[in-house]
Amino acid sequence: MNEPTTTLQSPAREVPVFSISRVWTLAISTLTQLVRMKTFYFLFAFAVLLLAVGNFNFASSPAQALSTVKKVSFGAMDLFAWLFAIVATALLIPRDIEDRTLYTILSKPVRRIEYLLGKLCGVLIVIGISLSVMFVVCAGMIQWKELGYIADEIGDTTPEQLTEDTRQAILLIQKNGFHPELAIAALASFMKAAVVASVTILLSTFASSSLFTIIVSVLVFLVGHAHTMATNFWLAETDNSIVTQTLLKLFKIIIPNFQIFSFSEGIVQGAAVAPSAIWQMGGLTGAYLVVFMLLSLLTFVDKEF
Amino acid sequence: MKALFQKSPRWVLVVLGLAAFGLLRSPFEDRMRVQLVESNLLLPPPAQDAVQQMSQSALMGTLGGLRTLVSSYLVLEAFGHFSNKEWEDLRRSYAVITSLEPRDENHWRDVVWHLGINATANMQIDESIPEFERKRRFNEYALLAVELAEQGIEQNPESTIIRKQLAEVYREKLRDFCAAARVYEELVDLPGSPQYSDRFVGYFLAKCPGREREAYDHLRKLYYEGEYNHKASLISDIKDLEKKFDILPALRIPDPYPDLPGGAQR
Numbered sequence: 001m002n003e004p005t006t007t008l009q010s011p012a013r014e015v016p017v018f019s020i021s022r023v024w025t026l027a028i029s030t031l032t033q034l035v036r037m038k039t040f041y042f043l044f045a046f047a048v049l050l051l052a053v054g055n056f057n058f059a060s061s062p063a064q065a066l067s068t069v070k071k072v073s074f075g076a077m078d079l080f081a082w083l084f085a086i087v088a089t090a091l092l093i094p095r096d097i098e099d100r101t102l103y104t105i106l107s108k109p110v111r112r113i114e115y116l117l118g119k120l121c122g123v124l125i126v127i128g129i130s131l132s133v134m135f136v137v138c139a140g141m142i143q144w145k146e147l148g149y150i151a152d153e154i155g156d157t158t159p160e161q162l163t164e165d166t167r168q169a170i171l172l173i174q175k176n177g178f179h180p181e182l183a184i185a186a187l188a189s190f191m192k193a194a195v196v197a198s199v200t201i202l203l204s205t206f207a208s209s210s211l212f213t214i215i216v217s218v219l220v221f222l223v224g225h226a227h228t229m230a231t232n233f234w235l236a237e238t239d240n241s242i243v244t245q246t247l248l249k250l251f252k253i254i255i256p257n258f259q260i261f262s263f264s265e266g267i268v269q270g271a272a273v274a275p276s277a278i279w280q281m282g283g284l285t286g287a288y289l290v291v292f293m294l295l296s297l298l299t300f301v302d303k304e305f
Numbered sequence: 306m307k308a309l310f311q312k313s314p315r316w317v318l319v320v321l322g323l324a325a326f327g328l329l330r331s332p333f334e335d336r337m338r339v340q341l342v343e344s345n346l347l348l349p350p351p352a353q354d355a356v357q358q359m360s361q362s363a364l365m366g367t368l369g370g371l372r373t374l375v376s377s378y379l380v381l382e383a384f385g386h387f388s389n390k391e392w393e394d395l396r397r398s399y400a401v402i403t404s405l406e407p408r409d410e411n412h413w414r415d416v417v418w419h420l421g422i423n424a425t426a427n428m429q430i431d432e433s434i435p436e437f438e439r440k441r442r443f444n445e446y447a448l449l450a451v452e453l454a455e456q457g458i459e460q461n462p463e464s465t466i467i468r469k470q471l472a473e474v475y476r477e478k479l480r481d482f483c484a485a486a487r488v489y490e491e492l493v494d495l496p497g498s499p500q501y502s503d504r505f506v507g508y509f510l511a512k513c514p515g516r517e518r519e520a521y522d523h524l525r526k527l528y529y530e531g532e533y534n535h536k537a538s539l540i541s542d543i544k545d546l547e548k549k550f551d552i553l554p555a556l557r558i559p560d561p562y563p564d565l566p567g568g569a570q571r
Binding site for chain 1: 316318319326334340341348
């Protein structure tokens with residue numbers, strides 16, 4: 001009797017090693033997941049904050065009032081962006097394990113790097129949308145207030161009758177008002193949030209709970225802001241020995257420097273930003289994303305669930 | 306190699322990866338930080354004494370990259386101190402605010418205004434404080450305002466609003482007209498300076514002992530610059546100085562005293 005011969009069937013079609021469309025699908029499903037978690041509700045909190053600050057009447061001049069509205073709203077945008085990056089990223093992988101979605105995804109021809117990239121892209125899309133909405137609301141508010149203050153300065157006088165001092169006051173209001181460069185400040189907040197999200201993804205591949213990931217990510221973020229301050233302090237207050245210097249070097253190379261991503265503060269205060277600086281910061285953000293994704297993959301690639 | 310990779314604990318590889326990336330990015334980040342600080346895009350770390358004065362939450366906020374939010378909150382707090390005439394608390398709040406945002410000229414102008422104008426005015430009228438103490442505090446606040454204005458100008462060399470406020474303190478509170486003239490002189494060449502700065506240089510030089518002749522020449526020059534400078538105060542000051550220096554009638558300006566009916570001579 002002849003033994004039955006078993007032949008392996010080749011798959012219906014070739015499965016590519018890496019597919020952008022799979023990453024995109026995962027990113028969109030992450031976006032949907034985050035929208036269902038009602039994450040965009042924080043935009044209401046932002047709008048309320050903006051309205052409250054816009055109506056405080058403590059500033060000594062219209063220019064200062066505008067400067068305060070700008071600083072508070074862009075500060076809040078920055079805060080919402082990094083906080084959201086940490087919380088959303090820390091919740092995603094544990095949520096997928098809990099819902100057992102992860103098993104379904106990974107049992108399909110989906111690479112683990114694609115899964116991680118999809119998750120990161122989903123979070124970044126939500127942050128991008130949120131920052132864009134907040135920027136538009138904020139720009140509208142600043143422009144509305146700016147026009148109101150200028151109208152108050154002009155009063156009933158015609159442009160020809162304006163005194164030099166009124167013109168100076170209007171110029172000062174315009175200097176503190178809306179400028180298209182403020183969009184770069186929003187971009188800076190996005191870059192910072194992207195780096196924070198990539199650090200959080202790395203931590204979440206190690207961590208056993210979301211809470212741990214959130215706490216450690218916030219700590220890394222805070223410490224990452226104190227790079228220069230802590231280095232100066234230690235060098236001034238200690239014996240500056242070889243041990244201190246080695247510890248400082250280790251601290252500097254392991255913890256990301258988040259302080260340099262805070263350049264939105266300068267833009268909001270009216271400093272001019274060179275295109276080369278944006279490109280360099282964009283490149284650094286990209287480098288952080290690539291390296292932290294690869295390191296995340298290192299721990300996630302053969303993780304058993 | 307593959308075996309070594311598989312046998313090594315993953316966290317060790319991750320730490321090595323982080324260290325390698327850190328070594329690569331550190332020099333770039335240091336350069337970038339200097340570049341961003343120089344172009345005013347990044348704020349230098351707050352001064353050591355400001356850090357010591359900050360509350361724990363303010364310090365956390367500062368560490369968390371929320372300097373602008375923390376300083377906006379402290380401005381609100383300082384406004385509360387101003388409303389309650391708590392000048393010492395206001396001074397402390399602004400010490401932190403100006404350390405957090407040294408390049409925001411509005412903060413410097415405000416603290417100079419609060420201490421140099423409001424606190425001194427309060428000392429002039431607050432009868433709940435003994436007179437000798439009011440005088441002492443009046444001088445203390447006015448001089449402190451001058452000191453803060455100078456610090457602010459050091460941080461914002463092109464600022465017109467800090468100088469305007471400083472000149473007001475010299476003019477209205479310290480009655481130091483020579484210093485006021487000096488500040489207005491500095492203002493003249495700055496971009497966005499008020500049109501009146503040049504005239505004010507003359508007005509206050511005229512009140513500065515020993516510099517009246519300089520004031521006369523300056524005001525006369527402005528008078529002949531154009532009709533737009535023929536202001537009542539300018540003409541009046543020139544007339545006073547003409548009288549003081551006994552200028553020949555042929556060399557005097559043609560305008561009469563503007564502040565007397567029919568332009569009659571004083």
